[in-house]
Amino acid sequence: MVPPSATYRFPTVHISCPCDESIAITPKSPTKPGAPAVPEEDPDESEEETFDPRAPRSNFSLFPLDNLLYCEDCKQIRCPRCVHDEIVCFFCPNCLFEVPSSTVKTDGNRCTRNCFSCPICFASLVVAPTGEGQAGPYILLCNHCLWSSGEIGIEFEKPTSIAAQLAEKLKPPALARASSGSFTSPLSPMSASSEGYFPSTGAPTIITPDDEEDKRELSPEERFIGLKAHYAQQKAGAGADEYGSSPGALSRLMGLISGLGSGSRSRSFGRGIGGFSNIGGKGKVEWTEWDAVKGIGDDEEELVERIKEIGFAGTTNKEQRIAQNHQPRFIQDLRPLATILRTKRSKRCRACRHILVKPESKPTTIRFRIKLVAMNYIPALSISRLDPTTFNYSALTPLSTHQFLLTITNPLFDPINITLATPAKTPGSYPSTVTILCPTFEVGANTDVWDEALQTTANTPTAAIKKGRKTGMLIGTVWDLGRNWTTVVIELVPPLLPLPGELDEDGDELATEDDRLVQVPVSVRVVYETDLERDDGGLGKEAKEKREHTYWSVLGLGRISEKMPTTAVEDVAGPSAARPTSLVSIAGKGVAGRGGAREEAGESRANRHSVR
Amino acid sequence: MPPKPRPSEAVAKPPTVLASSVVIAEAASLTGTFPIKIGANTVIHPRAKLTSAQGPITIGEHCIICERTQICPPGAEGLVIEDGVVVEVNAVVEGSVGAGSVVEVGVRIGKGGSVGLNCKLGPLTKVLEGEVIEDNTVIFGSGQRRVDASGTADARRRLLERHIESLRVLIPSNPSKFVN
Numbered sequence: 001m002v003p004p005s006a007t008y009r010f011p012t013v014h015i016s017c018p019c020d021e022s023i024a025i026t027p028k029s030p031t032k033p034g035a036p037a038v039p040e041e042d043p044d045e046s047e048e049e050t051f052d053p054r055a056p057r058s059n060f061s062l063f064p065l066d067n068l069l070y071c072e073d074c075k076q077i078r079c080p081r082c083v084h085d086e087i088v089c090f091f092c093p094n095c096l097f098e099v100p101s102s103t104v105k106t107d108g109n110r111c112t113r114n115c116f117s118c119p120i121c122f123a124s125l126v127v128a129p130t131g132e133g134q135a136g137p138y139i140l141l142c143n144h145c146l147w148s149s150g151e152i153g154i155e156f157e158k159p160t161s162i163a164a165q166l167a168e169k170l171k172p173p174a175l176a177r178a179s180s181g182s183f184t185s186p187l188s189p190m191s192a193s194s195e196g197y198f199p200s201t202g203a204p205t206i207i208t209p210d211d212e213e214d215k216r217e218l219s220p221e222e223r224f225i226g227l228k229a230h231y232a233q234q235k236a237g238a239g240a241d242e243y244g245s246s247p248g249a250l251s252r253l254m255g256l257i258s259g260l261g262s263g264s265r266s267r268s269f270g271r272g273i274g275g276f277s278n279i280g281g282k283g284k285v286e287w288t289e290w291d292a293v294k295g296i297g298d299d300e301e302e303l304v305e306r307i308k309e310i311g312f313a314g315t316t317n318k319e320q321r322i323a324q325n326h327q328p329r330f331i332q333d334l335r336p337l338a339t340i341l342r343t344k345r346s347k348r349c350r351a352c353r354h355i356l357v358k359p360e361s362k363p364t365t366i367r368f369r370i371k372l373v374a375m376n377y378i379p380a381l382s383i384s385r386l387d388p389t390t391f392n393y394s395a396l397t398p399l400s401t402h403q404f405l406l407t408i409t410n411p412l413f414d415p416i417n418i419t420l421a422t423p424a425k426t427p428g429s430y431p432s433t434v435t436i437l438c439p440t441f442e443v444g445a446n447t448d449v450w451d452e453a454l455q456t457t458a459n460t461p462t463a464a465i466k467k468g469r470k471t472g473m474l475i476g477t478v479w480d481l482g483r484n485w486t487t488v489v490i491e492l493v494p495p496l497l498p499l500p501g502e503l504d505e506d507g508d509e510l511a512t513e514d515d516r517l518v519q520v521p522v523s524v525r526v527v528y529e530t531d532l533e534r535d536d537g538g539l540g541k542e543a544k545e546k547r548e549h550t551y552w553s554v555l556g557l558g559r560i561s562e563k564m565p566t567t568a569v570e571d572v573a574g575p576s577a578a579r580p581t582s583l584v585s586i587a588g589k590g591v592a593g594r595g596g597a598r599e600e601a602g603e604s605r606a607n608r609h610s611v612r
Numbered sequence: 613m614p615p616k617p618r619p620s621e622a623v624a625k626p627p628t629v630l631a632s633s634v635v636i637a638e639a640a641s642l643t644g645t646f647p648i649k650i651g652a653n654t655v656i657h658p659r660a661k662l663t664s665a666q667g668p669i670t671i672g673e674h675c676i677i678c679e680r681t682q683i684c685p686p687g688a689e690g691l692v693i694e695d696g697v698v699v700e701v702n703a704v705v706e707g708s709v710g711a712g713s714v715v716e717v718g719v720r721i722g723k724g725g726s727v728g729l730n731c732k733l734g735p736l737t738k739v740l741e742g743e744v745i746e747d748n749t750v751i752f753g754s755g756q757r758r759v760d761a762s763g764t765a766d767a768r769r770r771l772l773e774r775h776i777e778s779l780r781v782l783i784p785s786n787p788s789k790f791v792n
Contacts, residue, residue: 148764
């Protein structure tokens with residue numbers, strides 16, 4: 001097993017959204033850790049559970065800070081899982097034309113104007129004249145790879161409403177015939193394969209044509225247009241007579257009214273497709289999978305011949321093929337792709353339904369009317385190395401002390417008190433030992449950048465605080481601090497893991513790649529006083545309100561190296577003389593009892609919350 | 613920090629033949645010992661580097677050589693850029709380019725490479741050393757190739773001529789600096 005070290009990016013800081021703890025989020029019962037907690041809450045209670053970054057559920061609740069939103073009413077982080085998206089508008093990213101949603105429903109989610117992308121390289125196509133001057137005929141030309149619609153024999157008479165012209169040109173002759181009146185059934189050519197698809201109780205009254213010609217496969221467009229016409233015909237028929245007089249219309253109506261149960265819906269669907277007189281069918285229908293795989297079968301010879309003729313260069317690649325509706329095998333069969341519309345979305349809190357993000361509805365503006373991002377509400381964490389030498393995050397030496405700097409940046413306009421808590425040993429079968437040297441400290445307010453510089457008196461409170469950078473590393477001392485940030489030191493002693501090849505009795509690998517990643521859960525508790533918001537929306541200067549916010553974050557500090565720590569003993573004695581002696585003993589224990597790592601893990605569960 | 617001293621002008625000028633209608637910016641750099649020949653209506657942007665230390669350079673008519681390009685012949689056989697070629701920003705050309713071709717941003721044409729007529733080398737693509745690119749080839753994306761069958765070469769040429777006319781107004785030309 002070769003570790004894909006190149007794919008790792010260290011260090012990482014992820015923040016856990018607590019929404020998985022409260023699936024049914026209600027505004028009345030705020031969740032435990034991030035609640036607008038009552039002051040003087042028992043700190044032990046909120047620390048009952050340690051966040052386990054290796055738990056299977058954790059994968060779904062960890063996000064980088066910039067992916068998170070914040071609900072001001074719930075006073076809670078909101079992740080992409082616990083917000084509700086609403087489409088504000090549809091627009092074409094190419095011509096920035098706003099498309100009404102009713103048009104999207106009828107005409108599909110592609111631009112119906114002149115916007116097309118290249119079927120070869122997916123760049124956008126331009127309409128170019130081929131005649132003298134600016135005269136027609138016109139072609140769609142890709143300025144990137146120089147593909148043109150002329151290559152597939154399509155030219156346009158006028159440079160406007162290309163989509164309509166193209167649809168007209170691509171209309172197969174069979175369809176022209178169908179729309180001219182001799183329409184039988186859109187399903188007939190595929191009835192052989194669809195027999196299992198449509199429930200037998202529906203007993204489809206499909207007229208199967210006998211002539212060989214119509215049995216050839218229809219293109220998806222033909223089939224779609226055929227179905228559309230079929231439904232339009234049915235709808236017209238149902239609309240013409242009184243409600244209830246036609247059994248088909250009645251059953252459709254019934255399906256609409258009682259439509260939520262899947263059984264009734266599928267029944268009405270079956271009838272809608274199948275025919276017009278099937279009211280007394282069985283209640284339950286059986287569905288079997290419709291095999292949609294297109295076999296090559298008969299025309300295989302033909303295909304092989306064609307490939308021989310045009311060579312490999314004339315065939316499409318996977319991307320080109322998937323992008324097309326009819327999934328062509330040959331470049332010659334590619335069609336210009338109408339640009340897919342995009343949406344602008346607003347986001348709502350699932351709990352209180354307040355809007356968290358609301359963009360301007362015009363596609364041409366990129367402003368947001370409302371945008372409550374978590375970055376403006378909760379302190380940001382960042383990790384760096386204390387000794388910024390050439391250091392490989394993806395090969396941490398086992399059993400030696402690694403020192404990281406954890407910087408906490410305050411986005412709020414009030415100074416905050418931070419309490420960091422971390423289990424002494426990280427969760428997992430091979431726990432690393434973690435120590436935060438200064439778990440409680442203050443971070444200054446996010447004031448104007450120039451305030452500090454313009455202040456004439458230099459006696460800022462920050463000057464009074466001892467900085468570890470100046471005095472040497474001491475327990476209980478912050479490393480460095482500035483206007484709205486404070487840095488503390490985190491020490492990490494990774495364990496010695498079994499080598500990648502070593503197997504246990506069951507033949508499983510003793511230490512998987514996952515065990516090599518150091519993931520440190522850190523609970524961040526933020527306490528601050530802010531001006532009380534009055535009912536009229538203004539800020540009451542006299543009244544202060546104490547607020548608290550706690551969240552779990554997971555620091556990805558690196559990956560433990562497979563190499564044996566040949567210099568581990570020197571490391572321990574050498575650069576980090578100031579480290580607490582207790583860590584040395586723990587590290588020593590790790591060396592002695594490699595097999596006993598599991599016992600250690602169990603043991604550590606008891607003393608996880610030793611916050612220094 | 614004081615501004616960097618400009619390289620002294622004492623470097624020997626290469627023997628240069630400029631057609632009368634050439635637009636060549638003063639900040640372009642023509643160095644070397646072999647002759648450099650530039651055809652009519654060609655535009656050389658500022659900071660384009662033409663180095664004829666290894667061999668002669670011949671640039672045809674109606675070409676645009678953009679800024680930060682490096683054109684250096686690989687050997688004494690020299691390097692020919694034919695008529696109507698656009699060499700975009702930051703391209704490194706060490707091989708010949710056929711008429712009507714477009715060398716896009718950041719392209720590298722390896723030593724002794726040869727690009728045919730009406731080719732298009734997409735942004736950041738590469739032509740290997742000594743590689744011969746057939747006429748009408750389009751190289752795009754991550755090195756995909758296809759044959760251009762759009763027949764738009766004439767239209768591109770017309771567009772190029774209009775482009776050159778507009779550059780003629782925008783770029784102050786000083787051919788006298790390069791002629792000895």
